Amino acid sequence: MPDEQEADETSATGNQSDRAAARAALGLPDSIDQLTDEQRKKYIGQPTVEVEAENAEQVQVLAMQESGDGSGEVVA
C-alpha cells in the first residue's frame, strides 16, 4: 500500500512536494474538503470522451424462405 501511495504521489506532471508548493503559492487548501465552489470550478479539467468500435462483424442479408431450410437469396 505505501508503494501504491508513493506511486500516486509522483505523476507525470510533478511530485507531491512540487504540488504542495504550487498549492500554497496559489492559496489553495491542503484538503479537497476545504475547496470553495469557485476553486472547484476553476481547477476542474475538461472531460475526456472516447468511443471506439472494437468488433464489427458484418453479414449479408438473405431473403427468408417459407420452408425455413436455411438457404436464401442474397439481396444486399
Place this chain on the structure above:
Amino acid sequence: MSAETIVNVLQEAWPIIKDGKATAEIASSKANAVPQVDDWQSLTDVKGPNSFRMKYSVGYIWPLDDYDHVQLEILLKWDVGGRYHGGGAFIPNIWIEVPSLFVGYGWDANISMNAQQPTNAGQTGAPLARIPVSIIGTVSSGAELYRVEWGFILFGDGSSTNA
C-alpha cells in the same frame, strides 16, 4: 404477427450507473430487435458480439490533479446476423458491460441505457433490424454538472452508426 415487423421484446431502458455505482440491472437487462413472431427465439446463424467501447474521464488539473476524479468505461455489445427461416438479419441481444468504474469522493455519476423502437430497414422478404440506442446521463461534482451522451444506430447485419 409478422416477421417483417421488428420489435424489442426485452427491456427498453435500464440504469447502468446509479449514485456512482454500477447497478445490478446491468447483468439482468437486455434489449433486442427481433421478428414479431412467437418463435423469435429460434433465430439461427447468430454472430458477434459486435461492440463499442466508451471511455469518459474528468478530474482536477494541476496542482489539484491528485484529488479524486471520475473515470469509467462502458461496453455496448450486440449479437448480429440472426436469421429467421433462413433470412433477414436480426439482433437477438443488446447488452451493457462496465469493465471499469471509479467515482471519487465529491463526485457523482448517473448513466442509463435507452433503446428506441426498432424498425425494418430491409427489403420485402429480407428484413433488416435497425434499432437506435443511447447511453445518457450526468457526471457531477459539487461545482459542475456534465451531461454524458453517446448515441448509436445498430443494424442486424452488423453495421452501425455513431450518432
